[in-house]
Amino acid sequence: MNDGQNDHWLARRETIRWLWRGGVAVLALLVLGDVWVHGHPSFRIDGTFGFYAWFGLISCAAMVIFAKLLGAFLKRRDTYYDD
């Protein structure tokens, strides 16, 4: 992204810094929300504190890493079939 102050306001470093801060605050509030919000868990563990947060984070990390490993074997340059 362009750091220059002349760029679109959304691309400025200052804005991005605030977006990160705001994002982290929202994440924290959502996890804190588990203190008050109690749904009807289907399998016990999904009713524990912050379950959806850590489960989402870890499963995404696992998928990205798995994709990276698979890519090491299966990636080819994009002209592969044109040759």
Added chain:
Amino acid sequence: MTISAIHPGLILVLGGLLLPFVGTRARRALILGLPLLTLALVWRLPDGIFGVVGVLDYQLALVRGDRLSRLFGIIFSLMAFGGGLYALNQKRVSELAAVFVYAGSAVGVALAGDLVTLFIFWEIMAVASTLVVLSAGGGRAKRASMRYLLVHMFGGSLLMAGIIAHVLDSGTTAFTAMVPDTLGAGLMLTGVLVNAAAPPLSAWLSDAYPEASYSGTVFLSAFTTKAAVYVLLRGFPGAEILIFIGLFMIFYGIIYALLENDMRRILAYSIVNQVGFMVVGVGIGTEMAINGTAAHAFTHIIYKALLLMSAGAVLYMTGKHKCTDLGGLFRSMPLTTVCAIVGALSISSFPLTSGFISKSMIGQAAANEQLMFVWFMLIAASAGVFLHAGIKFPWFVFFQKDSGLRPPDPPWNMRLAMVLFAGLCVGLGVWPEPLYALLPYPVAYAPYTVAHVVNSLQLLLFSGLAFFLMLPLMKRTLTITLDVDWIYRKFASRCVCWAVSLGRPLDAALRSGFVGVLGWVTSNAERQYGPLGPAARTWTTGRAVGLATAMLGVLLILFFVAVSG
């Protein structure tokens, strides 16, 4: 006009065939008017069987009206309208004709009252969709369309063989729920799964769809796979194997989309991923799961078309389709960016969007049946959807680096189509009741509970956090990822080359051997029977008389033997 006099799908099929022969104004009127007429007819279609035709010993029912067929007929007609509006400035009239025949035959599949009618519309769909890809022009599209056609003809053959076996076995062409434990039903299920992009033949989708034009891909995303979902819903609810096939499709779509660089191929992989959710729903097979699957097919058609419209707009305005060439387009394409984000949030099942009120029903169905493994997989997959389609697609196309490209938003008709579908995504998300009222079974499900909203936001936003934390691992490269299609695109042709290189010396040896034998035979014959050979010499009288006497002697002996015997 009664429904038995006019088939809603045939309006689009015949209208599509008319498009190349009318002027621009009339064509535009037909493109917008015909889908609306079809929509009205399907909407008002009463319950029952119409258009019964006797063929040989069987009765074909061209139209069946019930909740499931109406739901799919409605969304297919709506898609034809939105897609038609988007494609209004498409200059290739052949593509427009093909997409209308394609859409009409999809409506025909949804309304088919028996297996033979279903098969006929199914095959028209295969040919018309091939023509949609082919219409893009160029060698790449032509080759991709031929590969696509081969896969679909194979799937169609399986379906036909299955229908024949089933009809011979059961004596009826009726299209009702089946259990895939007979040869006929098993073959039908396999043939339908080919169209659903199930493994091992999933690669046809990401191979062919992104080769179509900016507008062609929008139509392609809607009909083939969802018609397959419709047939699964009606024909094979509760077939347990579908749960595992669907789960595979879900994660296949995510992993391959994460590795992909072409923006429309990312979305193509995510079609497989979303159809995977639906296949799981069919496999669970309870009323909640069937409702969830049908609702998800409905919402999916809208948000996937919206996503591909935004990608098509970028392609139309920039001519570029690789993430490595794109980025920063939000500056000059604000409307397209907002519509893409609405589509991305919908596919991710964000609260207040259409995906939230449909996909969660499939998860709830798994929980209700206490399918713990399936439920955990679906939750992980929901996070993965946000990762690969919800953030990755808009991020790499409209944000990330500044590519320096400053294209404006696309022409008015494309903008209007995107706004219409974005409005439907949000509208259905905020007010799901009209959709719930159309579903096959009465809906006893409330998507908006505080816990569901908080849990979903936690899952999705932490997936977003994972994306940005792991961004360095997702740097785009100029690569593709090998798939099963490698077998028929590379390996098979290599095998032919090997066979040729091995066969050539063998062939040469055989030929030279044969020529040698032939030469020996002719030279020998010439030596014996040629002008100088023994057979050509003149005989002396004494020698001829001697030979004749010998022959007479032999005859005499034979005569005596015969008489004495």
